[in-house]
Amino acid sequence: MAVHSIEQAVASSSRAYVLPPGFRPSYGxxxxxxxxxxxxSTMFRCGILMAARALKTQQVTGICITASHNPAPDNGVKLVEPSGEMLCQDWESYANDLATAQTDAELAKRVMALLAAEGIPATGPALVMVAHDTRxxxxELAAAFADGVRCLxxxxxxxxxxxxxxxxxMVMSRNLGAPWAESDYYSALAGAYQRLVAGTQPLGQPLYMDCANGVAAPKMAALATALAAAGAPLALHLLNTGEGVLNGGCGSDFLQKxxxxxxxxxxxxxxxxxxxxxxxxxRLMYFTPLQEAGGRALLFDGDRIACLSAMLLKDLISQLPPAAQDVSVGIIQTAYANGAASRYIRDNLGCSVEVTPTGVKYLHEAAHHFDVGVYFEANGHGTVLFSKTLLARLEQLKEESRAAFELLALAVVINQAVGDALSGxxxxxxxxxxxxxxxxxxxxLYTDLPSRQLKVTVADRAAIVTTDAETRVSQPAGLQAAIDAAVAAVPNGRSFVRPSGTEDVVRVYAEAETQDAADGLAATVARLVHARAGGVGPAP
Known part of the structure; x- marks a missing residue:
């Protein structure tokens, strides 16, 4: 398509997708x-963006239309690189530029500036894959996205x-030249799982799975069928399969909060x-109902999944031939990691620990610093990444080493592109x-320190500026000193605040020796945030 034709196509097609007055989307x-x-309008413009990314890389890109754990009336986008990972951070500014263009002509100019800046050809084959959840x-939003793709x-x-x-x-596999259909996903995971559990005994009771009234219900049922066909059946009871409200009183986020x-x-x-x-x-969270009245649950969150994953990895690596055991294993955490989990990793597992800001894109990037990088946010979002160098070494050893064979199976079971609850x-x-x-x-393995998370609605989340992997507040002035004073008054206290990446709220986290103390510390810090950062509505 000629350059002039692209500019005309963008300006013409965008008339059907007007940016709502007063709406200023921001890439979180x-x-x-x-x-x-x-x-x-945001979906339409993301279609243009991901078509440009496909033209730039000469590979398939993708998008999933979802708002994840948000309430059912919300929606959103998760943009997929040819590697299967999230959109590279260098292109996030382009996403914001396109999404916030106020007029059709301004949007067309910004698109042309993007193409020029990246040296993207005006013609050439390009393909973008689009999927959506059950919202x-x-x-309808997928159709708007598709119109944007076709503009280029x-x-x-x-x-x-x-x-x-x-x-x-699917995007990752397709670009690698591997089988990439949805059915291939199920068969790959099921076959690798069978290799990992061969010779072991089933756990003796079914797994009860809360599907959050979302897309997991039909997809886990399909995976269960593949597991049975592979000779490694998993006894399941699927609950909240769509009869209720998406994420309403169910799902991993509800459970954690x-x-x-x-x-x-x-x-x-x-x-x-x-x-x-x-x-x-x-996102994935394990749990069990407690004996006590009141419907309480004992959680096995992302920290515990990370520890269990690291233990499995260390066990397998120790069984490799001695000359092949020099494998670096790193665990990536955020400030939300429970203090008890951090101590257990440091004192018992012997793994390197790296702390990043909240957001899976930061953890995923840091996981690449190791032969095997394990990251699970406390909310259950995470995966285990194997370096290409290690995978090549394991391929050479798999005929002589059962452990190498099983590590390769583990690298298939756990999604190498992104956090995946089903593979988790x-x-x-x-x-x-x-x-x-x-x-x-x-x-x-360890006993969690009691913790509490709260959120404070604010007029502008940008009023909170953080440093040190989001553990300290630099703006507004005086807030961090007030938080420090509140923490100092609580035995084993720890608290931090950070602006949400998805809504105009400030998230508050607190830990202490007892649940009452953690609750009280979180409430105190929430009031400090409300008073000093433009809280909306009554103070917490």
């Missing part, structure tokens, strides 16, 4: 996110209903092995089976 930690009715707004003469492949990690995996059993779990017996995912199935379930189940552990043994 995981893309754009807002009430779905506001996002048609009612998904198909690129092709779009509508993949329909998928989990976000499935779409990432409220520490209460999800809807429809009141009849599940105490001690049962349970897990929960979020709306687009990229297989990782946890395999690790527990290989150790012969129940939840009691997993829980006994």
């Amino acid at each position: 930690t995981a893309g754009f996110r807002a009430v779905a009715d506001l996002l048609h 009612p707004s998904g198909p 003469g690129a092709q779009v492949q509508m993949c329909g209903l998928l989990t976000t990690p499935q779409l990432h995996w 409220d520490r209460q059993l999800p809807s429809n779990f009141q009849g599940v017996p105490p001690g049962a092995r349970c897990c929960a995912v979020d709306g687009d199935s990229d 379930i297989l990782l946890v189940e395999a690790a527990l089976r290989r150790k012969g552990w129940g939840l009691d043994q997993w829980a006994a």
